[in-house]
Amino acid sequence: MNSVLAVRRKSRRISLTALIDVVFILLMFFMLTSSFSRFGYFEFQTQGAGGGGTGDAQVLLLQADGELLDRSVSPAQVMSDERLLARMDASRPLSLLPAGDADVQTMVQAIERLNRIGLSRVTLGQVLSAEVD
Template sequence: MTSLIDVIFLLLLFFMLSSTFSRFAEIPLGAAGAGGSGGNVPDIFATIAEDGVRINGEAAEPTVIAERLRALSEAGAKSATVLAREGATSQMLVDVLEKFRAAGIDVGLAR
C-alpha cells in the first residue's frame, strides 16, 4: 500500500513540475524572399515606430488598423510591406502582422 502511494506521489510530482499550462499560437513568417524581393511594388506600405503605426503614410490608431486593412483588402490590396523603425518592439510588429494576416494580405518584412 505504501509503495503504491509512493509511486503515485512521484508521478504526480513529475507531472506537476514538468507540465505547462500556457497556450501557444503560431504565425508563419513566410518563405524566403517574401520580404526581400524587390521586383513588384506592394499595394500597402506600413511603418511601425515607437509612436504608432502608419499605413500608407497615414497614422492609424491600434483600434482602427483592422478596419482599415479590411477596407484596403476589399479595395483590392493583396500584398504589403512592413517596415519596423527604431523603437518598435517585437510585440508591436507581431500585433500588426497578425492583423494583416486576418485581413488576408500577404506581408513582407522590409529591412
C-alpha cells in the same frame, strides 16, 4: 554500563523504493492534470525569403507606437482597420516596414492585426530610421 555501550545499533539502510514510488505518482499526477495548449503563432516572411523585393508589394510603415501609416499617400496617414481593408488588396503581398525604434512586440501586434482583418500575405521588411520621419 560497558555492556550498554557495547551494544551497537545496527545501521539500517534507507530504502529509496517508497520515495521513487511517490515521485513517480506525483509526476504522473502533474502530467495528467496539466494542459498542453498550443501557443498562437502566425506566419510571415522576410523580404529575402520571398524572393522578391517590395516592387509589386503594397507598403505600410509601422511606427514605434504601433500606428500603421500608408506610405503611398502624401503625407503619410494613420490607417484604421476600415481604411486598410479599403486601400489594400488582400491578394497582393503586403510589406510592413517597421521604424528603427519599433520593438518586436509592436511588430507582432501589427502583423496579428493585419491577419485579423484579412491581410495575411505580410512580408516584414527593413526601413531606415531617416525614411520614417
